[in-house]
Amino acid sequence: MSATSTQTRPGRTTDPAPRGPVARPGSRLLHRMVWLRLSLLLSAPLAWMLLVYVVALAALLITSLWSVDSLSSEIDRSWTLDNFRTLLENEVYRKVALRTVGVAAAVTVIDVAIALPIAFYMAKVASPRVRRMLVVAVLTPLWASYLVKVFAWRIVLSEGGLAEWTGIGSPGYGLTAVVITQAYIWLPYVILPIYAALERVPDSLLEAAGDLGAPTGMVLRSIVLPLLVPGIVAGAIFSFSLTMGDYITVNIVGGASQMLGNLIFINAGAANNLPLAAAIAMIPIVVMLVLLTAIRRTGALENL
Amino acid sequence: MTLSPLARRVLAGLTFGVLALIYLPLLIVVANSVNPSQSMTWPPRGVTFEWWERAAHSSGVREALVTSLQVAVVATALALLLGTLLALALQRYSFFGKSSVNLLVILPIALPGVVTGIALNNGFKGILGVDLSIWTIVIAHATFCIVTVFNNVQARLRRLGTSLEEASADLGAGVLTTFRLVTLPQLRSALLAGGMLAFALSFDEIIVTTFTAGNGATTLPIWILNNMFRPNQAPVVNVVAVVLIVFSILPVWLAQRLSSDVEAAR
Numbered sequence: 343m344s345a346t347s348t349q350t351r352p353g354r355t356t357d358p359a360p361r362g363p364v365a366r367p368g369s370r371l372l373h374r375m376v377w378l379r380l381s382l383l384l385s386a387p388l389a390w391m392l393l394v395y396v397v398a399l400a401a402l403l404i405t406s407l408w409s410v411d412s413l414s415s416e417i418d419r420s421w422t423l424d425n426f427r428t429l430l431e432n433e434v435y436r437k438v439a440l441r442t443v444g445v446a447a448a449v450t451v452i453d454v455a456i457a458l459p460i461a462f463y464m465a466k467v468a469s470p471r472v473r474r475m476l477v478v479a480v481l482t483p484l485w486a487s488y489l490v491k492v493f494a495w496r497i498v499l500s501e502g503g504l505a506e507w508t509g510i511g512s513p514g515y516g517l518t519a520v521v522i523t524q525a526y527i528w529l530p531y532v533i534l535p536i537y538a539a540l541e542r543v544p545d546s547l548l549e550a551a552g553d554l555g556a557p558t559g560m561v562l563r564s565i566v567l568p569l570l571v572p573g574i575v576a577g578a579i580f581s582f583s584l585t586m587g588d589y590i591t592v593n594i595v596g597g598a599s600q601m602l603g604n605l606i607f608i609n610a611g612a613a614n615n616l617p618l619a620a621a622i623a624m625i626p627i628v629v630m631l632v633l634l635t636a637i638r639r640t641g642a643l644e645n646l
Numbered sequence: 647m648t649l650s651p652l653a654r655r656v657l658a659g660l661t662f663g664v665l666a667l668i669y670l671p672l673l674i675v676v677a678n679s680v681n682p683s684q685s686m687t688w689p690p691r692g693v694t695f696e697w698w699e700r701a702a703h704s705s706g707v708r709e710a711l712v713t714s715l716q717v718a719v720v721a722t723a724l725a726l727l728l729g730t731l732l733a734l735a736l737q738r739y740s741f742f743g744k745s746s747v748n749l750l751v752i753l754p755i756a757l758p759g760v761v762t763g764i765a766l767n768n769g770f771k772g773i774l775g776v777d778l779s780i781w782t783i784v785i786a787h788a789t790f791c792i793v794t795v796f797n798n799v800q801a802r803l804r805r806l807g808t809s810l811e812e813a814s815a816d817l818g819a820g821v822l823t824t825f826r827l828v829t830l831p832q833l834r835s836a837l838l839a840g841g842m843l844a845f846a847l848s849f850d851e852i853i854v855t856t857f858t859a860g861n862g863a864t865t866l867p868i869w870i871l872n873n874m875f876r877p878n879q880a881p882v883v884n885v886v887a888v889v890l891i892v893f894s895i896l897p898v899w900l901a902q903r904l905s906s907d908v909e910a911a912r
Contacts (some may be wrong), residue, residue, distance in 0.1 A: 367822025376739070381822065383735040384747075387792065388730040389748050394789050395762075398769035402761075405768050417772065452788035460664055463657040467649065476661065482895050483668050487850045488886040493874060497678055497884075507689060529668070552648055578737050579756070586760020587665055591744055592851055594874065603760040603853075610764055610857065619764055626758045634756075 406620035415614055419623045425621035435605070439625050442601040445521055446585040451531040452525045453581045454574055461533050462566075465540035466548070475535070480530050488527060497521040498596060515597035523595050524585045531584065532577035539573025540566075575637055582633070586626050602626055651747060670801035671889055679884045684877070701885035717780060717865060718848040721787035725844045727790070729795025736796075737803040754790040760789065763857030770858065778860025786858040787851060792845035798840030799833060806832055842900065850890075866890070 372379050406425055429435045464476045480546045483491070498504045498512075499519050505512035513519055543566060551561045589603025602625055611620035649657075679697055681690035701707055732751060736744060753763050766786045769774045810832075814824040852867040857870055870886060873879040 357787040366820060369822055373815065379819040380735060380739045380741060383731045383739075387732040387735075388747065390728055390789070391747075391792075394766070394769075394785060397773075398765040401773045402765040405772055456664060459657055460661045463661045466655055467654055468661075472665060476665075479665055480668075483672065483886070486672065486674060486895055487867070487887070487890040489850070489852055489870050490675060490890050491671065493870070493883065493887055494675045496874075497674055500670055515784050526671070528667070529664075558649060558653070566651060583758050587762075587853065589760060590856075591870065603758070606760050607856070610767055616768055621767060623761050623764045627761055627909050 344539075365500040402498050402620045402623060405617050406624055408617045410615050410617055414529075417520055417616065418432050425618050426624075428618065429621055430624070436617045438600055438602055438605060441517070441599070442586055442603075442626075443629060444525070445517065446582045448521050449528065449585045450578045450581045452521070453529050454536075454578060456525075456529060457532040457577060458574075461618055464533075464537050465543075466545070480537075481534050482490050483530060489590070491527050492591050495519065495526065496594050515595050517599050519593070519597070520599065520601075521597040523591050524581075524588065527591070528581040528584050531580040535576040536570060536573040536582075543569050543600070579633070579637070583630055586629065623629065654677040665697045675884060675887045675891065679888045681881075681884075684881055697885045699883040701882045701889075704882060705740075705891075706864075706869060706873075707866075707882070707886055710810065710866045711866045713780060713863050714849055714866040717783050717787060717863075718845045718887045720784045721791050722841050722844045724784070724788035725791035725795045726841050729840065730799050730833070730837065731846075732792065733796050733799035733803060737800050738808070750795050751796055755793055759853035762786070763854040767857040778858060778862065782858045782860070783855055783863060783865065786854050787848040790851075790854065791847055794843040794847060795837070795840035798836045798843070802833055802836035849893075 372382075405417075405422050407423070409418045409420075409422050409424055410416070429627075464473055464480070468476060496515075499515065499522075500512070503512060513522070547565065548561055551565055552558075556564075586601075587603055589601060589607050592599065592601045592604055602622060606619045606622050609615045609622065613619075647663075677690060680695060681694045682694040682696075683690065732747070736748060746851075765780075766782070766789075770778060770782050777781065810828050811824055815821075816827045819827065820838050850867065852871060855865055855868060856871070859865065864872070866886070870883055873883050
């Protein structure tokens with residue numbers, strides 16, 4: 343019942359309806375008019391996404407060009423670039439933006455470094471039985487509550503907590519704690535796409551390379567790694583974007599340090615400056631858009 | 647390519663070591679829920695069920711749980727409907743702007759959560775002038791839950807192909823009859839898996855929720871966030887956390903079994 347099936351068979355003039363009583367007139371109409379079927383399918387979800395999300399994003403951009411009247415604290419709807427000027431000129435915003443991107447990059451690098459050998463073991467070394475077990479074991483905490491995981495790290499890193507008790511020592515609450523916690527939370531999101539990419543690499547390819555005399559390191563470097571790039575990129579996008587948008591973890595284990603999410607939250611709520619919050623939100627949007635366009639060229643986006 | 651036994655052992659050790667590290671913090675939360683010390687210092691001295699009892703009698707926890715369940719149920723229902731329609735449209739037809747629609751569905755989870763949160767917050771409060779309530783949470787959750795249903799159903803449709811549907815049409819069944827008797831039964835487990843993941847996603851969501859909840863509605867994650875920093879409530883938060891670990895793992899594990907497809911879980 344593909345869209346083209348009715349058109350690619352010009353010889354078929356029989357209407358299916360006379361066959362039996364099942365097809366009612368409305369159904370016959372639907373069968374003949376592909377565009378009608380398609381628009382009936384698309385209209386509700388598309389309207390939802392456009393009305394709820396696209397309009398909200400566009401409104402966010404517009405709001406970032408407004409300002410807040412300092413006397414009445416009402417939103418002043420005249421166009422101004424003041425918010426963006428504030429972001430550029432005030433050193434605090436530059437620092438926080440750099441810190442946020444830095445933390446997101448660190449988390450991503452750590453997660454990819456840990457995920458590569460684990461995904462490789464799961465896909466290419468472990469026996470099928472162990473592999474199935476490992477997939478479930480990696481996937482399960484993926485959906486275990488986010489807040490519980492951050493809370494768990496707060497307990498582990500707290501004064502008199504497990505980290506101190508074992509003698510490893512706790513870094514305390516701060517940026518290090520944020521990086522550890524975030525790397526922990528998003529790790530399954532990075533392992534999965536890399537594992538999926540590795541699973542698609544045929545074993546025979548690796549065996550052939552080995553039989554032809556390539557040392558293991560060379561096989562990994564020149565055959566496995568290039569095939570993994572889309573998976574790595576997909577995982578990296580997840581961990582980078584998720585870290586950049588987070589502010590809860592920073593609140594719970596970050597101590598005094600702040601990230602962009604905190605500034606957005608404070609300005610949208612307590613500081614009652616929605617336009618400034620909207621302008622700050624443009625930073626992660628722009629960073630993600632730049633990232634996505636840069637990656638688009640590698641063709642990795644199709645695998646997301 | 648041959649891996650030396652040593653390399654294999656190192657890889658295995660690394661994998662199981664990291665897995666142990668992944669589960670360790672979760673086990674600590676479980677252990678702490680019976681830790682008599684209110685400040686949760688380590689190691690625990692003894693076992694107590696006092697916190698479990700207090701959690702069971704906390705009306706705040708119960709109300710938040712009910713709110714979370716209500717939000718998740720409605721958001722999942724909406725996501726199931728919209729996600730299935732989208733998957734059918736994108737998987738069975740080709741049309742102008744198809745890749746844009748595809749991108750549009752992914753956008754709410756590809757962009758940082760704080761962006762989705764502030765955009766919806768601003769849309770509701772600043773543009774529409776709507777007060778934040780349980781309904782604004784539902785709308786926000788449904789928006790990013792659509793993608794999980796969409797992914798599951800689309801993957802299933804791709805595997806199914808169209809031959810059965812074509813056979814049904816050739817035998818004279820109408821479009822709706824074919825959908826009801828041929829397509830839908832084959833989609834059932836994909837819908838169940840997608841719905842469960844959407845439910846878990848909504849039940850767990852905190853960042854977007856803080857921006858769309860207002861004062862009227864408290865979901866369970868918001869309750870946890872509000873009480874985590876209150877010293878005399880922290881042990882109760884611990885108990886709630888344990889319950890959440892169990893309840894978020896069960897349906898997801900089930901969904902895993904049903905879809906038996908790594909891609910579907912994303």
